[in-house]
Amino acid sequence: MKKLIIGLTLVALSAGIAGCSGSSSKGDETTLRIAMVSPGEGVIKVWEQIKEKYEEAHPDVNVELNYQEDAIYQSIGLPNLLSGENAPDIYFEWAGERLKTRIESGYAADLTEALKQDGLKDAFSEGDFKGMEFDGKTYMIPTASDVSNIIWYNKKIFADLGIQPPQTWEQFIEICEKIKAANITPLASGNKDLWPGGNWIAHLISRVVGEQAYGDALQLKQPFNSPDFVTALGYVQQLWENKYINDSVNAIADDEGDVLFFNGQAAMHPIGSWLVSSALESAPELELGYFNLPSMPNGKGDQTSVLGVQNGFAINAKSAHFQEAVDFMALYSSVESSKLLADAGAMPIAKGGIDPEKTDALSLSLIDMMKQSTMLVSPPDTGYNIEVANAFNMAISQVLGGVRTPAAALAELDNTIAPLKK
Structure with missing residues (x-):
């Protein structure tokens, strides 16, 4: 969501106080x-x-x-x-x-x-x-x-390795292996600010657990630490353990993740539609393609859903x-x-x-x-309570960076947001 508003020059205002106004009073009008x-x-x-x-x-x-x-x-x-x-x-x-x-x-x-x-x-x-x-x-x-997350890919790398955009998670893992074998990082992401990984993985989670369960958990109607959520984050753990994502994933910002992808150091980059303008400016020669998140095994959600706002x-x-x-x-x-x-x-x-x-x-x-799109999934930080979204994104980052197991991260998440429940 943070990139939805292009070229922000923000006017910081104190909450509840009238902000920057473009007009003066006209009396009693x-x-x-x-x-x-x-x-x-x-x-x-x-x-x-x-x-x-x-x-x-x-x-x-x-x-x-x-x-x-x-x-x-x-x-x-x-x-x-x-x-x-x-x-x-x-x-x-x-x-x-x-x-x-x-x-x-x-x-x-x-x-x-x-x-x-x-x-x-x-x-x-x-x-x-x-x-x-x-x-x-x-x-x-x-x-x-705005499409908040898709998986961008370098068309030249894909063509050189003889691979096609995947339709299923199994195919996605297969191409990650082929890319890694060519000494190229399969996925680049800059998750220092938590929302880039939060967007991408939230979409994956919604595909696995179902849109209703995803929304219910973010609205504090059910706990996160449940078998389906653990299964969903297990796929994320797989990416870290198999070295399919850059080691610096949680240490660099989103635009630094862009650079890894633009420079050809990574074959794929999960981020939103705003990457187009950055690519046209910073990497005009890059042959850019994209695909939606592949379908997840036994997923309870709509496997054609789009993450967007x-x-x-x-x-x-x-x-x-x-x-x-x-x-x-x-x-x-x-x-x-x-x-x-x-x-x-x-x-x-x-x-x-x-x-x-x-x-x-x-x-x-x-x-x-x-x-x-017939099913639109909202990113955590645009459709839901921001404190819950931040805690959710933190749990995702812990698994994405190999710091916590799925169950441990979700248990910590539930403890963190417990005071927010009415």
């Missing part, structure tokens, strides 16, 4: 407040343009834009803002369990009818609303989606300015605004925002992968 994770300088400039255009069309409305640093926003920042005196009317949120929590807490308005206004829903494809619809009602306006903006159910908020999001979702966002480096999900002629083929393929 209506104030429409919008809160979000800082999207970086380039995209902030576009937000300011959209704000100005909206205010020109609505001279009685003053739009306040509040940007917060990612980690603050998703942990205590947004909850404090929502419960504060000047709560946002519109706020950025991740689809799935996080949005569901806002609905249950009374902070997400039903947008089903509002989306019918002026063809707003027609600005999107049906697949864009994954994780935003509950009990037949829609609660979010989508803005972006859908995000967007919800309208506060407690807002006194519902229609103004809908009108603003209609402007934000317009083709004109989407093109401005795309030019600033964002990947807007609304129709007409992305120009296929200006977008690389890999990115277009990944966008289609998200739209076509």
